Amino acid sequence: MIQAARSGKQNIAEGVAASSTNAETEIRLVNVAKASLKELLTDFEDYLRTRHLTQWEPKGKEITWLRNFARDHADSAPYLAIAEQRNDEVVANMAIALLKQEDYLLFRQLAALEKQYKESGDIRGRMKPAAKAAAAKNRDAAMKEAANHGVKCPKCGETMVDGTTSKDGVLDYKWRCAKCGVEVKTNPLDMALVRRERRRKVMAVKRDFGY
Ligand SMILES: [Zn+2]
Secondary structure, eight states, X not given: OHHHHHHHHHHHHHHHHHTTTOHHHHHHHHHHHHHHHHHHHHHHHHHHHHXXXXXXXXXXXXXXXXXXXXXXXXXXXXXXXXXXXXOHHHHHHHHXXXXXXXXXXXXXXXXXXXXXXXXXXXXXXXXXXXXXXXXXXXXHHHHHHHHHTTOBOTTTOOBOEEOOEEETTEEEOEEEOTTTOOEEEOOHHHHHHHHHHHHHHHHHHHHHTTO
């Protein structure tokens, strides 16, 4: 049961991580997540049945209340707070209701992914030229953003570039605006931190885009 719950969550996370590079992988992982969560749902239903506990009516007032509550509560804390005060029958029913909701959301996610996939790629996950060009553009934009680190020009708001210069081995640390030429001095320590952060971001972009 715990394994199914972990697998469900993990496959959604991995599917999302794969989404920028491979639609086929993402669809496969979301399908695995859906199957795992279905398994968990069945386990909760078995739990109620084998202990002669009552399963909530599909459109009963408890489920209606929970669905409305779920609209405004995306994090786990309020559910855990409720669960701590209720018996196992209520907790299992809450889990079933939320898992059904999740199953429906993943179903819609899959439908959207498959539609998108049909429009942009072939069955082996190779992208059509237009989609490939769009992906390359996204990658280049992400790379540029990561490399510039997003320091904004105080005058025009443009992203500034690292304008550090070296004269006789002495570094002059600064950011420079490519648009209006404004220069902002930075101290070496800030610069070192920024450069480290920038390297980290560039690595992340390379990893996400698989190159
Ligand atoms: Zn500027």
